[in-house]
Amino acid sequence: MRRIGYLALLAWPALVAAGELEAEWSHAWPLSVEEPAAAYRLELTPEIYRTLHSPSLADLQVVDARGQAVPTLIQPAPAPASTERLQRAPWFPLPPLPLDDARWELIGETDAEGRLRRIETRGGGSSDAREAGAALVDLSAIQRPVTALDLSWDDAAAPLDSLYRVEASDDLETWRGVLRQGRLLDITHDGERLVRRRLELGEVSARYLRLRPLPGHSAVVLAGIQAVTRQSGPVAKPxxxxxxxxxxxxxxxxxxxxxxxxxxxxxxxxxxxxxxxxxxxxxxxxxxxxxxxxxxxxxxxxxxxxxxxxxxxxxxxxxxxxxxxxxxxxxxxxxxxxxxxxxxTPERVVFLAEGEAPWRLVAGSARARRQQAAVAPMLDSLRRRQGEGWEPASAHLGERQTLAGEAALTPPRDWTLWLLWSVLVAGTLLVGGLAIRLLRRGNEA
The missing domain is CATH 2.60.120.260 (Galactose-binding domain-like)
Known part of the structure; x- marks a missing residue:
């Protein structure tokens, strides 16, 4: 008999939680998962959207088998994944900047589509242009905005540490800055090598780019240049x-x-x-x-x-x-x-695999609200551990179950005003009773 009492006490919290679910939430959906995971995701359906009452979607929660809330987050649909593409870009060495008493001219020959066919420099000294480390890059054949330049050089050039400036132009006459300084690095130590070959540009749409080392920085003898573009994946249809x-x-x-x-x-x-x-x-x-x-x-x-x-x-x-x-x-x-x-575009629900499976999604309430939980930092931690392409595992909705139905959408009655009025009336009656007693005593005296 005593053991039965202990079992009843242990089961009491689960019974209370189940009773609260039945009274506070409109509907529930059982969730099925295919494999164990730390987190799961599912897309909100029109049926769930019709059940929700709160404009902020606060009346949506995932609960475990005992009815206990588990950390739940609503996220917008993920943006289309983008892929990176490297494309060889024609480039031409430029001579060093002219001295104060020297003249320097750049003469370029382009075809009908604006692509550079030949470039000729006049003045500026007789040093080898390749050793100056400056270059003119022809992007006229690339249709997408260029996000970066990948540079290559001979391994024998190491060690090097240099800052470069990048400018853009559409006519080889007027230039605008797109990168004030970008670091190029190639160093070794104790058998380890650290290389940085990329100049990040944001998004640049221009026919030509001009690269130069900043004054006081060593020139890089370039061997090749590749333009980096990004292409977004297919956009989900609304x-x-x-x-x-x-x-x-x-x-x-x-x-x-x-x-x-x-x-x-x-x-x-x-x-x-x-x-x-x-x-x-x-x-x-x-x-x-x-x-x-x-x-x-x-x-x-x-x-x-x-x-x-x-x-x-x-x-x-x-x-x-x-x-x-x-x-x-x-x-x-x-x-x-x-x-x-x-x-x-439908949003998605992400929840952490806490508590006892199976889980359920409950929605629709004017009384209950989703418990706040730090789900986003946990997802970021999992993504850092698993890799950028990691996503929570998929969860699937079962048949909708009715809990409290429309009754859950009725706001709870606020008894505060009635209680205040009751206290006020009781106080008035008490004061009145005391006053009458005092008057009677006065009359008797």
Whole structure:
């Protein structure tokens, strides 16, 4: 009997946590994982967005098998990964800077597309141009912005430690600085070698670059130059939510969004051809002031012999999750309200594998809030340990389970005001009773 009592005491916290989940959260989804991992991720679905109540998505939490909250974080969709490409760039040695009493001229011959075919220098002394360490780089055949230059030199040039300046031009006449100083390094010690061959430029779009060592720094006898460009991966296509509206007056139409979607795009569609000038506004509460979400844009849906012609989606001024939306036309419009399409990129939930599996995702509450946890620093630590390409393992949603349902979306009743009034009334009655007793004693005396 005593053992049963101990078991009941041990199980009591789990029973309490389970009861709180059933009372405070609207719905839950069981989570399945394929392999053990330190952290997991999953993409938010339209069903989860429809369940959420808080504009900040604070009513979303991952819990373990006992109902205890585990560290949970909501992240925007990751940016497309970019790949680095090195491309050989034609280059030409330049002579050293002229002395005060010498003249120096640069004569370049280009083809019809602007590529350098020949370069000739006049003046500036008779020293070998390659030993000056300066170079003119032809980027006219490279279509993407150049983010860096990779330089190569003979291993016999070590040791070297030099600072270089980089300038850009489109006509070989006017030059602008793109890198004030960049260090080139090639040193050895105790059998170890430290080499730095790259000059970081940010993003430069120019036909030509000019490299020179800073005054007082040794020149590097270059053997080759490669231009570094970056190419982003495919951008995820946005998801869309279509809203049917009602006419308020003239060219004003109202819409309501039931989900907490991170809206960043807007589009207006109609069953019939149209052309109009639109503005879009939104607000969270029905009595709040309208806030502009786009600048004015021209939307259209036209029919041609070869097919339809539609205006592109309009980017919003930021990301918004408001419930109420208003579409305004510059002039009154007849007919039914057009369809408002709101575009978004789904976010993802990342949680740490704490507690007892299996885990569940709970969402939708006007009473409970997600517990704050330092998830991001832990993910950074894991990424440093596993490598830059590391990602949390995938988790998968199961069938939705109803907990408290709509009752969880009702804010808890605030008894504070009633309690204050009760204390005030009780105090008034107490003072009144004391006053009556004093009056009676006075009369008896």
């Amino acid at each position: 998801s869309w939510e279509s809203l049917e509206g009602v006419r308020a007056e003239g060219g004003e139409f109202h819409y309501r969004m039931a989900s907490r979607l991170p809206v960043s795009l807007a589009d207006v569609t109609s069953d019939t051809p149209y052309a109009a000038r639109w503005r879009l506004e939104s607000r969270e509460a029905p009595d709040a002031a309208w806030q502009a979400r786009t600048s004015a844009w021209t939307g259209y849906h036209l029919v041609e012999r070869n097919g339809e012609l539609r205006s592109p989606p309009q980017p919003l001024l930021g990301t918004h999750r408001d419930r109420h939306w208003r579409l305004l036309a510059d002039s009154p419009r007849s007919g039914p309200a057009p369809t408002l399409r709101l575009g978004y």
